[in-house]
Amino acid sequence: MAIKTIIVALAFEQDCQHIAGRAVQLANEHNAQLIGVHVLEGIDTAETWMPSSLELDALTVRITDENRQRLSETLSGTKIPAMLHVATGKPFAVIEDLAVSYNADVIIMGAGVARNAREKFFGSTADRLVRRSPCPVLVVRDFNINAYRHVAIGVDFSDHAKAAVTAASNLVPAASRELIHAMEIPLAFEQAMRNTGTSQAEIERYRQARAKAARKQIVDLFGDKGRLPSATKIRIARGDPSSALLTASRRSGTDLVALGTQGNNAVAQHLLGSVARKVLAGSGCDVLAVSATASA
The missing domain is CATH 3.40.50.620 (HUPs)
Structure with a gap:
């Protein structure tokens, strides 16, 4: 079966150049459509420094635009221009839904680490996707691309x-x-x-x-x-x-x-x-x- 659609999930708070590089390499090898996704886990609206919903909306738009631009720059080496997707939510759920929507052939991501007690018990985003993803998951560990x-x-x-x-x-x-x-x-x-x-x-x-x-x-x-x-x-x-x-x-x-x-x-x-x-x-x-x- 031909590889036609590849999703790569990038978390910019971590070093992800090797993950993006692997995704670009495979997309070009298969002449496949690459979809880059970055998930924002939301802004805590209970913070006292957040004075209004209007400012929250403006901040969300700015952060979304900045991350979309970063995705574009990181995935600029593809033969077919990459599609970009920035969303708010739980990373594993957003990525899983995106894979279903685009009938993805493979998801590419980093191994990740458990950031809290819940993730230590239920697993990181990579762990959860490996268990329930609708397509194979490639977990990138090596910096050689x-x-x-x-x-x-x-x-x-x-x-x-x-x-x-x-x-x-x-x-x-x-x-x-x-x-x-x-x-x-x-x-x-x-x-x-x-x-x-x-x-x-x-x-x-x-x-x-x-x-x-x-x-x-x-x-x-x-x-x-x-x-x-x-x-x-x-x-x-x-x-x-x-x-x-x-x-x-x-x-x-x-x-x-x-x-x-x-x-x-x-x-x-x-x-x-x-x-x-x-x-x-x-x-x-x-x-x-x-x-x-x-x-x-």
Whole structure:
């Protein structure tokens, strides 16, 4: 599927040149329409220095105009002139609504940080969008904005993994791909094997057999007639998925990690933990996350 519309969310109180640069690079690569958005979270009308609603309206207009001009300057390098959108509201809600309205193919933003207790519990704007965005979300962490060359994609045998592979292939069709499947023997099961006299060599053969079976399943699921697409390889990693992806993200040559996420409930995500959240927090490169909503 062609990438036709890209939304980039910029928060000017933070360093966002690399985020804007990545958005411009991808928009030009795909000859796509770029929509720049900056969200004002509102002015506290209870402040004693605010004498009248008239002055508040004038101040809002001035701030909006200033931010629109800054958006225009920051995104001036696109082949197709960028559309600019400055709005007041909750950032995640404004960006989500905009993505739906324009049928966006991808949202680009920074990782952000939790600014208060509520965000520490429910997540930053990036966390919330990753959970519920109608399209894939590219979280920019790296200051290098050269074209992506190698993407590591976390895969299991779910529809979420299929969606992640598809999204990565659409966004960076020329990049080489590494399908990473994390596999581990539960500690209790391994201990039971040892207690029944299973040797270390037999346990290792069991691991190798599981890895071989997983590799075949991956080829069957993501390949065509028993063959994977060119420039695609499989890595079977020991351990949990988040550790495998974080290791891949820090490997020389990897400049993008992609993964599918699960669940739309913020409380459940917080209580259960999330591979996506761990990867977003610790990745050594940019992260492309595909929510359950985006993959539906």
